[in-house]
Amino acid sequence: MTVQVEVSEQTVVDLMNAGRLDEAERLLRGLLAASTAPLHLVRLLALAVRGQGRIAEALDLQLQLVDALPGDFSSRFDLSESLLLLGDFERGWREYQWRYRMPHTSAIERKVQRPRWNGAPMPGQTLLIHDEQGFGDTLQFLRMVPAAKARSGARVVLDVMPELLSLAQRMEGIDAVTEKGTLPPAFDKHCELMSLPQVTKLTLDDLPGPVPYLTPDPKHVEIWRKRLANLPRPLVALVWAGRPTHGNDANRSMSLSDFAPLAGLGLTFLAVQKGPKAAEALTPPAGLRVEALDSHINGFEDTAAILSIADLLVSVDSSPVHLAGALGRPAWVLLPFVPDWRWLLERTDSPWYPSLRLFRQRSRGDWATVIGELGTALAALRG
Template identity: 30%
Template sequence: MRNKTNDEKEQQNFYRKPLEAISNVEPKLQKAFSLCQEGETQQAEKICQQVLTDYPLNVEAIHILGIIAHSENKHNIAVSLIKRAIELDPSQPAFHNNFGNVLREQGMLDESAQAYKKAIQLQPNSAEIYNNLGVVLQEQRRLKEAIWAYEKAIEIRPDCTGAHINFGNVLQEQGELKKSIQTYRRAIQIQPDSAEARKNLGMSLLLTGSFEEGWEQFAWRWQCKDFMSKNRHFPQPNWDGTNLRSKTILVWAEQGIGDEIMFVSMLSDLLEIGANIIVECDARLVQLFQRSFPQIQFLPRQAPPDPQLFDINIDYQIPMGNLGQWLRPNKDSFTATRYLLPCSKRISQMKEKYRSLSNDKMLIGISWKSINRDVGKAKSTLLEDWTSILSQGGCYFIDLQYGNTKSEVEKYVSDKNHILIYQDEEIDPLTDLDGFAAQVSALDLVISTSNTTAHLAGALGQNVWTLLRLVPSWRWMTQRTDTLWYPEMKLFRQLQLGNWSPVFNEVKQALENHMANDWKQ
């Protein structure tokens, strides 16, 4: 979940400063500022340029131009302009606050924190600036300091929704789930229509197994500005759990490939209740999904959508993740079974190839990182972390990490003569997901961090060990060593935030036991 550097109701307020607090501003700049708030940046920019023609050192005009550049993702220009405004008038807290915002988005976290601290010196009673400082401190993994900043923001302004949401986020990250849920509920009391607070509450509830309310709150994700998927806006009414027998429903996939793979498990429930189903999904999954669910019609997601999806004979539509509200209301409603069917011919070909290359050693696929926009770094490991696993005798390791890992693997193995990681150049996990499914199915074991590889292996019924951060994605819940979603998956969890060493020690021991007791050539 992404932290917010300002309240939801103020998300368009790039100026970060109430209009009435601006001193000595010309009416033209008041208008420019208002236009900037409304998203009319071209008109606002034109006014500022006109002002600067007559008054080249007008700091407010320069600052607003920096805000406009920031809103248009022209970050280098924004940095230059706001820095110039600060040089001309270093006494304005809004300038330093906005400078911190731009620097943060540039990844310059130390400099961003310093800018916020300078703004606080100038305006120590600003909840918003303390909230912004908390965000950058949290991104720096300075969690205790981030908590202090959020608490200061709430102390100054108890109704600061954004600070409550961010406080809930950092509490969840530390494993304080009960407290984080209470904090999100407080944010909702303050602002009942806060989609961000409700979505985050939903994920926390799902994580703790409170599925019924969790799904209901998680449905608010579609109203969140930064949600990774866009609403498809099909014309059919949303399915509300009513009887689907002999009805046709359009199910459209959302979020990432791993989410699509996981959520598609619920299609079997729709078939059992007699629904006719059309699914829009990532084009790379159509072949695999169609083989696995021959009774369902799968169409690739495209823009604009396939005209067939607007057929008036389709009775309902629903985003795939929303199926959980009706089909997975509690733990007992889950049926962890294998549901994806790879190409048997390709499996046989790859299995034969890998057996030959390995001299019939145990075939283990590995995947060590995630490219998730929000939490990929926290879910990822380094190849160096895997050395104790990759040194295990009797095993042949195969790279299942999507993306270009050739140089990374070559660098890692260059000074480790006893370690080999085979990279099959015939399979590209990013483009050939059907081939990737066959590759995964050809192996004896998959060990992966929480990413698409883990989801695919789980859905294929493959023996897969998944390595999880301290507080993982909601789907993995807490404390369990198994998962409700996949039949043959074992979970290995961090016990301390960011510390992977005990996890790999546990995996090493499990692999040794597996080789000794379960593995048969």
């Protein structure tokens, strides 16, 4: 019987990797009907159900699993993402703290030999806030640093990855900004950037807070204003794929060819796409006017300048979306059927960024409907 379960479990994993979630669910329910089935199959069932958009049902399964196995940190992280996706920030942030107890994330945890800040006032002391995870995560949660300073009464030092250093240095409410990988000044307590919501007990009602909280560099803006001056408007910055190593990239990313139905709208698309997919801008779909800017974009300062000039950003779920939102620039975001937790469910706006509009898949993998709705909205923009 054990051998049969192992074989069937691998079949389940293969089905899920192939996106055949309904088949995986049926097989899992059959396995779980047997009393000898391992309990961790409930986690796979929750993931299969969640991937089909039944978030509340997945949440029930995750709660059961966490009650039975409170030390299963992967299940606790799954639970946090479902809670946050449903807007339950109070419980969601509490469970999100377990993100560094999983094997694949423990390696990136900062080992800091100082106490973690618990939200209490600490006047006369220094608080180190350090970034974590991806660019989008950092851009989104930089908003929390001035609030942490106000709450703590401390001197705040922000330690941030070099790609975002100059943007962070122009923020208000931060005493010093250091580059990740260098030795920060002496500090008394520390906090991860994405632990600030839990420490400060952030709720949906607290959002969006002061926006914009990032500003473009005027020198970069002037350079790009001259470079883009002769292009016909409207200028629509475009990103069609995220980072390939992201765990959900297969669901969230597209190809430039998917935008072929938008040809003929009379728009100029500014390809601010980076990474392996950027080369697609060199051979765009027929009739789609695309300016390939990848070779001229040397970092987020260039992207910020372009977004400050463009009329709109259209993008899949990626870091430029967060940059646009943090700058207070308009962006239309194309989301998969089950989005990342920060986009919540059903709504067409974002509590994090007032300047964003969300376009959601109505079924798994259905980008065609999203592009159709996007085309209608862009035609209205064109007038």
